[in-house]
Amino acid sequence: MKLVCGIALFAFACVSFVTAEELKCTLKPADIPTAWLDMVDPCIKAMESQVKNEIEASMTYLAMGAHFARDSVNRPGFSKFFIESANEEREHAIKIIEYLLMRGQLTSDVSKLLKFPLRPKREEWNNGVDALSFALNLEAQVTGNIRDIIQICETPKTSTFNDYHLVDYLTADFLDEQYKGQRDLAGKISTLGKMMATHGPLGEFLYDKKLLNGEL
Amino acid sequence: MIAIAILSTLLVAASAEYCYNDVEAACSSRPLNTDAPLLANCNAKYGSFESLQADMQAYANANIETSFEYLLMSTHFGNYEVNREGFKGLYRKLSDKAWDDAIDVIKFIAKRGGRMNFNQLPRFKKNGKESRILELTELNSLAKALDTQKQLADEALRLHGQATQHSKQDASVAHYLEEHFVEKQADTVRDLAGHTNDLKSLLGDRDASVSVFLFDEYIKKTL
Numbered sequence: 156m157k158l159v160c161g162i163a164l165f166a167f168a169c170v171s172f173v174t175a176e177e178l179k180c181t182l183k184p185a186d187i188p189t190a191w192l193d194m195v196d197p198c199i200k201a202m203e204s205q206v207k208n209e210i211e212a213s214m215t216y217l218a219m220g221a222h223f224a225r226d227s228v229n230r231p232g233f234s235k236f237f238i239e240s241a242n243e244e245r246e247h248a249i250k251i252i253e254y255l256l257m258r259g260q261l262t263s264d265v266s267k268l269l270k271f272p273l274r275p276k277r278e279e280w281n282n283g284v285d286a287l288s289f290a291l292n293l294e295a296q297v298t299g300n301i302r303d304i305i306q307i308c309e310t311p312k313t314s315t316f317n318d319y320h321l322v323d324y325l326t327a328d329f330l331d332e333q334y335k336g337q338r339d340l341a342g343k344i345s346t347l348g349k350m351m352a353t354h355g356p357l358g359e360f361l362y363d364k365k366l367l368n369g370e371l
Numbered sequence: 372m373i374a375i376a377i378l379s380t381l382l383v384a385a386s387a388e389y390c391y392n393d394v395e396a397a398c399s400s401r402p403l404n405t406d407a408p409l410l411a412n413c414n415a416k417y418g419s420f421e422s423l424q425a426d427m428q429a430y431a432n433a434n435i436e437t438s439f440e441y442l443l444m445s446t447h448f449g450n451y452e453v454n455r456e457g458f459k460g461l462y463r464k465l466s467d468k469a470w471d472d473a474i475d476v477i478k479f480i481a482k483r484g485g486r487m488n489f490n491q492l493p494r495f496k497k498n499g500k501e502s503r504i505l506e507l508t509e510l511n512s513l514a515k516a517l518d519t520q521k522q523l524a525d526e527a528l529r530l531h532g533q534a535t536q537h538s539k540q541d542a543s544v545a546h547y548l549e550e551h552f553v554e555k556q557a558d559t560v561r562d563l564a565g566h567t568n569d570l571k572s573l574l575g576d577r578d579a580s581v582s583v584f585l586f587d588e589y590i591k592k593t594l
């Protein structure tokens with residue numbers, strides 16, 4: 156049998172499909188100039204690891220959504236809010252991936268982009284303020300991660316290549332959303348914190364219904 | 372006096388699963404001499420959900436894991452060398468679906484008085500390295516997707532079987548699985564099997580590059 160399935164790794168999976176005739180599973184790659192590939196290594200690595208960070212944030216928000224959905228906790232507004240956040244964080248990871256693809260990256264080893272199994276940072280919270288505060292700290296961490304990437308990609312240690320486009324994208328798109336999101340969380344913690352200080356469960360109950368109806 | 376105390380303790384124990392009794396005890400003038408949480412029985416648990424919970428948690432986690440595997444498969448088809456918009460979109464769509472399904476299972480668990488446990492490992496996922504090769508050719512990727520969807524569908528059927536077993540019958544779980552999973556899974560499995568066989572017959576060509584290009588365009592239109 157000819158080696159129609161390309162690299163040995165894929166050979167096994169292909170063979171199981173080869174019955175009477177042989178299949179051409181792997182196509183001959185085209186000749187593509189590489190001069191346009193200008194991203195430098197430390198910057199690529201930093202961006203790739205940001206995919207993990209965004210997914211970890213997503214999983215943590217999902218755990219928050221699950222926690223507040225429980226019968227004994229019963230805060231559907233908080234649950235809805237955090238599940239929306241989980242979806243947004245997943246979208247952020249996809250945006251980073253799309254950016255890397257646009258710049259000609261991720262041509263190999265996509266399996267290493269995430270580390271399985273994917274777990275949240277925590278699974279239980281004491282109350283709404285506790286979860287919102289955890290979220291705010293998580294966002295502050297992510298903001299720090301993005302600032303680090305910007306620094307690495309602006310002045311990489313290994314070369315003089317300043318990645319203007321990437322730095323602009325992260326600044327205009329990601330940092331903008333981070334700062335606005337952080338302000339929103341801080342405001343929520345403030346309002347809810349004040350109410351809960353004097354009217355603990357009642358404050359949280361009322362706030363939850365506001366969240367549920369999108370009145371905040 | 373002691374006899375009355377013992378009798379009332381026995382009565383509470385005998386009817387321990389009732390929320391109403393918890394409320395009566397909690398609202399009575401006698402102080403509660405227990406460390407148990409207040410109104411512990413005022414929960415949403417009934418039927419056989421408790422015995423099905425771990426499997427449902429594992430199923431949610433299986434969907435999460437599957438979702439991210441699809442996302443990486445989609446990523447691979449999006450790189451400039453492979454450049455297959457159709458396959459990229461197909462796996463992105465499957466990723467989105469598995470993610471939404473995971474969230475839905477988590478909500479269902481909460482509805483039935485349970486709690487999500489992200490450490491409950493999926494039942495059918497292999498932990499070996501070979502299962503995590505996601506840089507696949509077009510046909511290999513379809514094969515992997517088909518196998519994955521069948522595993523998810525089989526697990527839904529197995530869970531359904533558990534939920535309809537005489538001893539731990541729970542029609543609510545069974546109905547949820549039917550409505551939310553079983554029906555749609557049949558469509559997805561059939562579509563992927565069809566795609567795989569279409570592509571198989573196209574790859575018989577001496578030069579399959581044009582066939583794969585056309586097939587990718589077709590996949591893109593079906594999304």
Ligand SMILES: [Fe+2]
Pocket residue numbers: 209212243244247297
């Ligand atoms: Fe984010």
